[in-house]
Amino acid sequence: MTLFLxxxxxxxxxxxxxxxxxxxxxxxxGIVQLINxxxxxxxxxxxxxVVVGITKLGLSPAxxxxxxxxxxxxxxxxxxxxxxxxxxxxxxxxxxxTAIGVSxxxxxxxxxxxxxxxxxxxxxxxxxxxNLGGLYLSFTTLLTVVxxxxxxxxxxxxxxxxxxxxxxxxxxxxxGTALLMGIHVNRIISLTFAIGSGxxxxxxxxxCIAYPSVAPTLGSLPGIKAFIAAVxxxxxxxxxxxxxxxxxxIAESLAKAYISSRMSDAIVYGILIIVxxxxxxxxxxxxxxxKV
Amino acid sequence: xxxxxxxxxxxxxxxxxxxxxxxxxxxxKVGFIGVLTGRGSQYGEGVKKGIEVYVDLINEQGxxxxxxxxxxxxxxxxxxxxxxxxxxxxxxxxxxVAILGPVITPVCKAVAEYCNDEGIPMITASGTxxxxxxxxxxxxxxxxxxxxQATVIAQYIAAQGITKVAALYDQGNPYxxxxxxxxxxxxxxxxxxxxxxxxxxxxxxDFKAQLTNIKNAVPEAVFLPYYGEAAALILTQAxxxxxxxxxxxxxxxxxxxxxxxxxxxxTNMVYTDHFSNSETNEQALTFLAAYRKKFGQEPDISFIxxxxxxxxxxxxxxxxxxxxxxxxxxxxxxxxxxxxxVTGRITFDEHNDPIKSVFFTTFNAEGKQIFIxxxxxxx
Numbered sequence: 001m002t003l004f005l006x007x008x009x010x011x012x013x014x015x016x017x018x019x020x021x022x023x024x025x026x027x028x029x030g031i032v033q034l035i036n037x038x039x040x041x042x043x044x045x046x047x048x049x050v051v052v053g054i055t056k057l058g059l060s061p062a063x064x065x066x067x068x069x070x071x072x073x074x075x076x077x078x079x080x081x082x083x084x085x086x087x088x089x090x091x092x093x094x095x096x097x098t099a100i101g102v103s104x105x106x107x108x109x110x111x112x113x114x115x116x117x118x119x120x121x122x123x124x125x126x127x128x129x130x131n132l133g134g135l136y137l138s139f140t141t142l143l144t145v146v147x148x149x150x151x152x153x154x155x156x157x158x159x160x161x162x163x164x165x166x167x168x169x170x171x172x173x174x175x176g177t178a179l180l181m182g183i184h185v186n187r188i189i190s191l192t193f194a195i196g197s198g199x200x201x202x203x204x205x206x207x208c209i210a211y212p213s214v215a216p217t218l219g220s221l222p223g224i225k226a227f228i229a230a231v232x233x234x235x236x237x238x239x240x241x242x243x244x245x246x247x248x249x250i251a252e253s254l255a256k257a258y259i260s261s262r263m264s265d266a267i268v269y270g271i272l273i274i275v276x277x278x279x280x281x282x283x284x285x286x287x288x289x290x291k292v
Numbered sequence: 293x294x295x296x297x298x299x300x301x302x303x304x305x306x307x308x309x310x311x312x313x314x315x316x317x318x319x320x321k322v323g324f325i326g327v328l329t330g331r332g333s334q335y336g337e338g339v340k341k342g343i344e345v346y347v348d349l350i351n352e353q354g355x356x357x358x359x360x361x362x363x364x365x366x367x368x369x370x371x372x373x374x375x376x377x378x379x380x381x382x383x384x385x386x387x388x389v390a391i392l393g394p395v396i397t398p399v400c401k402a403v404a405e406y407c408n409d410e411g412i413p414m415i416t417a418s419g420t421x422x423x424x425x426x427x428x429x430x431x432x433x434x435x436x437x438x439x440x441q442a443t444v445i446a447q448y449i450a451a452q453g454i455t456k457v458a459a460l461y462d463q464g465n466p467y468x469x470x471x472x473x474x475x476x477x478x479x480x481x482x483x484x485x486x487x488x489x490x491x492x493x494x495x496x497x498d499f500k501a502q503l504t505n506i507k508n509a510v511p512e513a514v515f516l517p518y519y520g521e522a523a524a525l526i527l528t529q530a531x532x533x534x535x536x537x538x539x540x541x542x543x544x545x546x547x548x549x550x551x552x553x554x555x556x557x558x559t560n561m562v563y564t565d566h567f568s569n570s571e572t573n574e575q576a577l578t579f580l581a582a583y584r585k586k587f588g589q590e591p592d593i594s595f596i597x598x599x600x601x602x603x604x605x606x607x608x609x610x611x612x613x614x615x616x617x618x619x620x621x622x623x624x625x626x627x628x629x630x631x632x633x634v635t636g637r638i639t640f641d642e643h644n645d646p647i648k649s650v651f652f653t654t655f656n657a658e659g660k661q662i663f664i665x666x667x668x669x670x671x
Contacts, residue, residue, distance in 0.1 A: 002508075003504065003505070003508045006504045006507075006508075006533070007501055007504055007505075010498075010500040010501050010504060010533075011501075013500070014498055014500075118521050118551060119550075119551075120524065120550070120551055120552055120553040121553055122553060123553070124528075124553045124554045126554060129532065129533070129534050131534070136532075136533050136534040138532040138533065138534075140532055141532075210498075210529070210532075211497040211498065211525055211528075211529075212524070212525070212528055212552075212553045213497070213521060213524060213525055213551060221495070221497065252498075252501075253498075253500070253501045254501075256498075256501035256502060257501040257502070257504065257505055261463075261490065261491050261492050261493055261496070261501070261502060262463060262464075262491070262493050
C-alpha cells in the first residue's frame with residue numbers, strides 16, 4: 001500500500017509540472033487557436049537564464065529565478081508580436097509552421113551559445129524528505145504540487161473575476177465581436193502570452209529542480225507531454241489542463257512502476273487515443289467550443 | 293687553401309650520406325596509428341603520450357637488448373580506410389614490425405583485419421569493442437572490455453559481504469545492457485541475490501517510479517550501469533525518495549561530477565576505471581613520475597596508462613625473442629605475457645583480452661575523485 005501511495009505521489013509530482021506547463025498551451029490555444037510549439041523552449045530559455053544568472057552574473061538563486069521569469073514574460077510577448085501577430089489572418093497552418101520554426105531556431109541558438117552538452121542546474125533543495133510512516137514526501141514534491149495547484153486557482157480566479165480575464169474570455173469566444181465591444185484584442189493576446197510564458201518559467205524551475213540537467217533540448221519532452229495533457233483535458237480550458245496533467249503524470253508513473261518503463265509512453269499515448277475517440281474535445285471539452 | 297676546404301667539405305658530404313642509413317639499421321621500428329586530429333583526437337593524443345613516455349624510458353635503459361626503439365606516429369583522422377593506408381605505409385615503407393593502436397573502434401577493426409592477414413602483431417590500448425580481437429590471433433588489447441568491469445563489480449560487491457542488490461539499467465543502450473547482463477551472470481556465480489531489476493529507456497529523465505520499486509525491495513546496494521548525465525539525475529531522485537545505499541557503476545560514470553549539482557550525493561557512488569592516478573604500485577609510480585616530468589601535468593584520461601602498458605607489453609615480448617621482426621615469435625611472446633604493468637598484472641585470455649585489475653573509485657563531498665583500491669578479478 002505504501003508502495004502504491006509512493007508511486008501515486010511520484011505521479012502527482014510530475015503531473016503537476018505537466019499541468020503547469022499545459023496551462024500555457026491551453027491559454028494560448030484558447031485565445032488565438034495556435035498551438036505554440038515554442039512553449040517548451042521557453043522552459044529551456046528560463047533554465048539557461050537561471051544558470052547564467054547564478055554562475056555567470058553571480059546573482060542569488062531567488063534573483064536569478066525572478067530574472068528568468070521576467071525575461072521569459074518579455075520574450076513571450078515579443079515572440080507573439082514578431083512571429084505570430086503578422087500571421088494572424090493567414091491560414092492557421094502558417095502560424096503552426098512558424099511555431100515549429102521558432103522552436104527549432106531557439107534550440108539551435110541555444111546549442112550555439114551553450115553547446116549541446118547538458119550542464120547541471122545550479123539550484124537544489126536540500127530539505128530532508130518528510131517520513132509519513134514509510135511514505136516519503138519530499139519537499140520538492142510538496143512545493144511543486146502546492147505551487148502548481150495554487151497558480152492554477154489564481155489563474156482561474158483571474159480569468160473568471162477580473163476585467164482583463166473577462167476580456168480574455170470575450171476574445172476567446174469571438175475576436176471580432178470583442179473588438180467591436182471596444183476590447184484591445186492585441187493587448188489581451190499579449191497579456192495571454194505574457195502569463196503563459198511566466199508560467200512556463202515557473203514550470204521550468206520546478207522541472208529542473210526535479211531533473212537538474214539543462215540542455216538545449218530540455219523543453220521538448222515536457223513540452224510535448226504538457227501539450228498532450230492539454231489536449232487530454234480539453235485544450236482551451238484551464239481546469240482541463242490541470243486534470244490532463246495529473247492523469248498523464250499518474251498514468252506514466254504507475255505504468256513505469258507496475259508494467260514496464262519501456263511501455264510507459266505507449267500506455268500514456270494509448271490513453272490519449274482512447275479518450276479522444278470517445279470525447280474528441282478532451283475530457284472537459286464540449287463540442288460547441290470548437291470553431292471551424 | 294680553397295682546395296683544402298673543398299676536400300674537407302666533400303668528405304663531410306660523403307660521410308653524411310652514411311649517417312642516416314647507419315642508424316636506421318640499428319632501430320627497432322614500431323608504428324602507431326591513432327586519431328590525432330578531429331573528433332576523438334583527445335583520446336588519440338592521450339594514447340600517443342602514453343606510448344611516448346614508455347619509449348623514452350626504454351631507450352634510456354638502452355632499448356630492447358641494446359637496440360633503440362623508434363615509434364613512427366601516423367594520424368588516422370578517425371577514418372578506417374586512412375587507418376589501413378597508414379598501416380600499409382608503416383609496414384611496407386617504413387619497415388615497422390608491429391602496430392600500436394589504433395584508438396577508436398572502427399579504425400581498430402579495419403587495421404586489425406589488415407594486421408591479421410599479414411600476421412603483424414597489433415596491440416590497441418583503447419579499443420573496447422568485443423569483436424576487434426575475435427578470430428585474430430595477432431591482435432591484442434590492454435584495456436578491458438565493457439562487460440568485464442561488471443563481472444568484477446559483482447565480485448567486488450560479494451567481497452564486501454553484500455548479498456542483496458538491485459539494478460537499474462538502460463534497456464535501449466548496448467553499453468548499459470551489456471554491463472547488466474555480465475553483472476547478473478556473475479551475481480549468480482557469487483551467490484549475490486538481485487532483489488529488483490528496473491530499467492529505463494533512451495532519454496528518460498524521470499526514474500522515481502523505478503527507484504521507488506527498488507527502495508521497496510530494500511537492497512544493500514544498487515548497480516547503475518549508466519553514463520554520468522543520467523546517473524546524476526538518478527542519484528538526485530534517489531535522494532529525494534530517501535534511497536540511501538551504495539551505487540556501483542562502470543567507467544561511464546566518470547564524467548558525473550560535471551553533471552551533478554549536489555556533489556555530496558556522490559559519496560555514495562562507486563565506479564570502475566581503467567586506471568587511477570592514485571595507484572601506488574611500482575610501475576604506476578614510475579609511469580606517473582615520467583609522465584609528469586615529460587608533460588608537466590597529471591594524466592587526464594585513463595587510456596594514457598593503458599597505452600603505456602600496450603607499449604610495455606609489446607617491447608617486453610620483443611625483448612624475449614631472438615628477432616623482433618619475426619611476427620610469429622613476437623605474437624606468441626605477447627600471448628604468453630605475464631607482466632606487472634601500470635594498470636595491474638596483465639595476462640591474456642583465449643580471446644586476447646587482458647585479465648587485470650579494475651580500479652574502484654569514489655568521490656568526496658566536494659566531488660573530488662577518491663581512489664579506493666585496485667581489485668584483481670578471480671582467476
